[in-house]
Amino acid sequence: MLNRIRELRKTQKMSQELLANKCDVSRQTINAIENNKYDPSLVLAFKIAAILDITVDELFQFQLAESKSEEDSNEK
Amino acid sequence: MLNRIRELRKTQKMSQELLANKCDVSRQTINAIENNKYDPSLVLAFKIAAILDITVDELFQFQLAESKSEEDSNEK
DNA sequence: CCTATTTGTCAAACATATTTTACATTTTTA
DNA sequence: TAAAAATGTAAAATATGTTTGACAAATAGG
Structure with a gap:
């Protein structure tokens, strides 16, 4: 499940932290998503x-x- | 967060079990939602x-x- | 270039979603 | 009205999402 959060957040010049605050979650949560x-x-x-x-x-x-497998790109 | 699942499911004459099968979850999951x-x-x-x-x-x-409080109608 | 801000990451704890098994109740249908 | 199908519910186990604190790396701005 991909998302356009980073793209839209940057368009609105918002940091991960600000977005996190606005939706009442931690910064790490936004980052992880x-x-x-x-x-x-x-x-x-x-x-x-x-x-x-x-x-x-x-x-x-x-x-x-x-x-459901670990497909990401977890390798360095 | 309310939803219109039951309404639409019935319109399409689908049981909870059939819907559950179609989305690969248990019947209880559909029921709970x-x-x-x-x-x-x-x-x-x-x-x-x-x-x-x-x-x-x-x-x-x-x-x-x-x-976030227990607002439902959990009482008998 | 120096520094502040932002982002990435990790581990442990905690919260929420889902499965399984099992049984009771309600609704449908023959 | 009896049997079958559908729905409600519960507890325990497992999976997934979120927080907190902490620190390192990258990026931006003076």
Whole structure:
């Protein structure tokens, strides 16, 4: 599940910390989500979308059949 | 966070079990979400929306400032 | 270049979501 | 009205999301 949080946050010249404050989560949470460590809860997804002035459907790119394996790019 | 899952599921004459199967979760998970015991994960929200042929934004009614207290109607 | 701000990361604790098994209750249908 | 199907619920176990504190690395601005 990819997202456009970083892109939109930067457009609005907002730091991870400011965005985190606005949606009442820790800075690390925003960082982890931007870096696809995990997906936000549904409530947090709605909060972020509201703050970035976009819909949840537009903010996240869901693709059916997302494999559960460690696919990221965890290697140095 | 309210949702229109039951409504749309019934429109499409689908049982909780069938919907659960289609999105690869247990029947109890669908039941709990319909009865607002907890919110689905973001991925599950997208899956359900896709199956019910609606957007996530339309399927869920998020209202800013959802109190975290036990507000439901847990009493007999 | 120096310094402040921002971002990345880690581990431990805690919170929430999901599964499984099992059974009771309600609703549908033959 | 009896049987079948659907729904509600509960407890324990597991998985996933979030916080806190701390520190290192990168980036931005004077």
